[in-house]
Amino acid sequence: MSISVPTLAAIRYGFGLRPGEPPPQDAQALLAQLPPAARAELRFPREGITGRRETAEKIIALRRAEAKATQNGKPNARLRQTTQQQANRLYRGDAVARIAQAVTSPYGFHERLASFWADHFAVNADKNLQMFMLAALHEAEAIRPHLAGPFRDLLKAAVLHPAMFFYLDQNRSIGPGSVAGLRNGRGLNENLGRELIELHTLGTGSGYGQADVRAAALILTGVGIDAPRLDIGYRPQRAEPGAFTLLGRSYGGEGRGEADHRAMIDDLADHPATARHICAKLAGHFLADVPPPEVVAPMVAAWTASDGNLTEVYRAMLEHPRAWQVGGAKIKRPFDFVVSGLRALDMPEKQFEAMMAAAMPQPDDEDEAPRRPKKNAPRHRNPGFARAMTIWALQRMGQPVWRPTSPAGFADDAASWLTPSQLAERIAWARMAAQWLAADREPADLLADALGDAAREDTIRVLGQAPNRVHGLAMVLASPEFNRR
Amino acid sequence: MDFPNASMSRRGFLVSACCAAASPILTPASFAAVPGDNRFVTIILRGAMDGLDLVQPYADPLFAKLRPRLALTTDQGLIDLDGRFGLHPAAASLMPLWSAGELSFVHAVSTPYRDERSHFSGQDALETGTLQRNERSGWLNRALAHMPRQSDRKAIDINTSMDLILAGPNRAEAWAPQSDLAMAEDEIRFLERLYAGDEGFARVMAEARNTDLLADAIHGDQKRGEGIADMARLAAGLLSQEYRIASFSINGWDTHVDQRPQFARAVTDLSLAINTLKEGLGPQVWGKTVVLVITEFGRTARENGSGGTDHGTGGAALLAGGGIPGGRILGRWPGLSEDQLLDGRDLMPTGDVRELAAAMLYRQFDIAPDRLTTDVFPGLSFDNGSGYLRG
Structure with a gap:
């Protein structure tokens, strides 16, 4: 049986055929979607990016005031309830809009990549009140604008975002030997450091150990959400002092500061294991549950040659003959x-x-x-x-929208979905x-x-x-x- | 206080006092001689269940030092089990099972997975039963092929997607409490024709049809919910019929922050699941049932700075059912002092949770030990003298 390239392009690399929308003619047409798609209007967050930041900051400020009032013996249950409902409603509206976005966008390949990367950098709206408002914002401002450029830009945007910080408890992580840690006995939380290495970059089984996870978490101390604004900031009094070794490289020491975690993230993005991990995951998502090595190899080569430029990695996949082989090996999620x-x-x-x-x-x-x-x-x-x-x-x-049960995202294989x-x-x-x-x-x-x-x-x-x-x-x-x- | 290793059996299994005197001494062979309608349920606690919070070594003063905010006293509702360990108050509804010898806990067990402490790799190891990263089948699935009685090989995952533990080459099914194949007979026939040329779809359609008929009878005119009790009720209903093996998962155990309320909720879910299974199976089938409750790893012995605990190593497992050595705290307790902890942070694993699983498979289904240590759990050390088989 043979299936034409445009049909395959729409089904395998987009969200399927849609009457009235001409299917992409070939690999080139799929890649050509990426620049205009990044500029196209987005249906979520429904008040827009600036609007959502304002709403979320307002609701979080209300909750913070209520928490203080509770400490002083004046809890306001009604306020807690209404803010929770507001946040809930924002989430549900965004979730509907996320579906509508994928249905109506003429840039199916871009939409599929947005889903892929939102899943790769999974956050869960269910985590808390803040996350109900921020999951959509994370995809809109941290994932979508960066999915066709250098991986390290996408990585920094996706990881150094308030949604990821709330989700993986970075705000609770304090250097045990830092000024703040010594003062109130609070300690390190390894969550973000661990997932940064294991899920976002190197991948499991790539040769790192618990000491590396801990070092990454220590290097990340000091970075947090700059409340009351939903921005990422750096507070030296929370940063663990000293020098840390991660995968044989040293960070911190003299001049320990804000540059350390950025240098670490760049190094993790550039690590060869990251290229292998991400290329195999992309091929596993688009082509077959077991990624075909003959496709992964040129993807990794393109990554290396282009310094991690994702458009070049997609191109290497799409230009491989195996990418157009008929077979229907993947079950749609x-x-x-x-x-x-x-x-x-x-x-x-x-x-x-x-x-x-x-x-x-x-x-x-x-x-x-x-x-x-x-x-x-x-x-x-x-x-x-x-x-x-x-x-x-x-x-x-x-597969509820933005609510994967783990930071690894949703399952992506036939055994799980068939x-x-x-x-x-x-x-x-x-x-x-x-x-x-x-x-x-x-x-x-x-x-x-x-x-x-x-x-x-x-x-x-x-x-x-x-x-x-x-x-x-x-x-x-x-x-x-x-x-x- | 020292924990006396008084009642150690051959492999050093500490057996707590509750029912030891009352239970008959059974040889391993007599377990294997049970007729072939035993049932087996696995419940996976995803997110790393804190065994030290569920079954607290409260008599050891080190425990309260490691966990000033989390450790409970009997005054705060902790339920004494044997003078040394106490059960979390949210599990109070399980106490009748404990008293009846239908519940045991196993402390300080783990898979061989070490060091990285990742949920996903940890769960992969727990479900595949190996550290082979390319292994894509679950141990419960592989076990099916080695059950001497064909009629035992009927397994179902209570889920809309198939969990790894039951995925693999042998036939197993998945069905969620809310699923319903409500259609006219001719419409179903047409779907079967539609799927005839696609092996995967043809197979799942046949299974869907069969399970749907059974599920319809179980649900009756009750509302089809999606909660823990719904899953347990469906599992019990299917196990009361032709199914012999069921598996489902309970989430919500990753308690890094403000563990107290979150852990209590998760324990309430687990207790509800076990009690619902017992109720749904009825006394006769429950008497032939083993429920094995496992998690990917334990959590740090110390509480963290956020009122929670982080990823650890040694954890706890539960056994429930009429077919278990009940009313015991099994496993070799490693102690909580700095030098007794793994890496100075985690409860030291002293037992392999796969051995516990192998023992229960052996006991329920007569799977030959040499199969259990090769195909099901490659490289595992297990034989029919395992401490987990001793009453």
Whole structure:
């Protein structure tokens, strides 16, 4: 079986085909998306980057004042509750917007890379009140603008961000021998140092040990969130004094200061193990659960030759013949399944936007309970339905937006996602979509829209005999080839 | 205070006093002779459960020194187990099991994973049963192939995605409490045809169909929730039918900051899971069940500067069920003094958690020890004289 390059480009390197959107013609076209995509408007955070920083700083300041009042015996439970609800609502709105962004963006490769890197530098909105407001900000300002340039810029932006600091407890990490550490007996927290080495750069099994993790954590002391502003700052009184050896290099010592952690992060970005780790992970994400070594090798070579320029690394992958081999080895993750399903359905823009608006938190719903739908309102305007098609679907399928259960992000292999339970969830979603969002369409037309020349003969034949139209439509989205790439 | 190593068995397993006198002396062979309808449940506590908080060595004054903010006293609700160890108050609902000899704790166990203290590598080691980084199958999956009775090889992960412990070459399934395959018969037939040419999809569709029928009966007209109790209830329902092995995970154990409330919540979840399993299985099946509760590693012996604990090494495991040597604190206690800790920071592991798992597999399913030490847990030292098999 052969599948044309544009179809493969859309399915394997984007979020699938979308009627009215010409698929990328080749590798060059995929790479050409990256510069304009970085300038394109983003749907989240919904108040924009500056707006979100203002809202979040305001809510955090309120909470800080309340915490002080509590210490003085005057807790304000009502304020705690309302700020928590506000933060919650910001998160849920952003999560819907994140799905809408991936559905409507014409830059599918950029969107996939944004998902990949947001997952690589995973943060979890569930961690605390701050994180509910900052997870979207992290992706918007730390990940997306940097995903096509030097890796070390992306690394610094993603790691030295308040969201990552809250998530991995960097704000709680104080040099035990620092002025602040000696004063109040608070100590080191190794979380960020560990994940920086293990997940963000070198990768497990690359030859570092506990001493390196501890050294990284000690070098990072002093760096923290510059409250009340959501900026990263440096407080020498928290920094562990002395010199530290990490992977054979020395940091700190005379002139211990703000430059140390930046030098360490740059060195970790430049380490050969980092290039190998990231290139294998990219190939593992786009091509096959076990990354093909013949593709990883030229990616690593491109990394070395370009000093870690990610566009050149993507190019090396996309220009390898193996990148265009037919096979569907990867199972789409739930986010990719839902987004590509919504793309294939070809809802009129107005209807799609109305459904996204219905999925957003409503002014009068204080918790998860959806507003009672208006009588006779079309289904896509029903908040319960709109959420079942978007954020709740991802929750049920095990990939809620910005809420991975660990800093390693979500699983990315067939063994994890091709399971009876997962299949049942996807069939259920496909049936809802077919019944309420596509019931006037012909299954064969939806098949052509969704899969183009990637549709299998088997699917075409079975659809032609489907017992009813809705089931025929559902089978398009439930088909193996729609769930593989 | 010194911890007397009074009742050490052949391999130096400390056995606490509670029920030792009451339990009959069983030879290893008599465990292996149980007829073939035993059940086995693994619960993975993800995030590194703090064994020293769950089962606190409260009689050792060093403990309160290491953990001025976290160590509890019996006045604060800690439940004495044997005069030396006390159970966290959030696990109070498990005490009837302890008294009935249906609950044991194993202290100071770990996988062979050392030094890096990463959750992900630690969980990989726990689930694959090896330190081979390229191993992509779980030990519970590999064990299936070595069960002498075909009818025992029926395993399910209570999850929408498959956890590593049950992933691998042998058939295992995954089903979540909220999943439902509500369709007309002809529609299901068409899906089966749609999947016929794709081996992976054909297989999971067949499994989905079968599990869905069973799950429908278990749920009845109850709401299909997604909580811990829902998972345990579904596991119990499936184990009451043709399934013999179930696995699920409980998250929320990574208590770096403000451990007290967070740990209490997680322990409440764990207690609820075990009690729900017992209730759902009913006395007869519970009597043939072993629940093995494991985590990737323990946490630092000292509390940290944020009212929490950091990644450590030696941890704790739990055994529950009618088919276990119950009412005991197993394992060789290493002590808490500076020189007894690993690297001066972690509880020293004195037992391999894989040996505990191997012992339970041997006991429940008669898997030959030489299979357990080669294919299931390559390189493990285990035989039918293991201290974990002694009553």
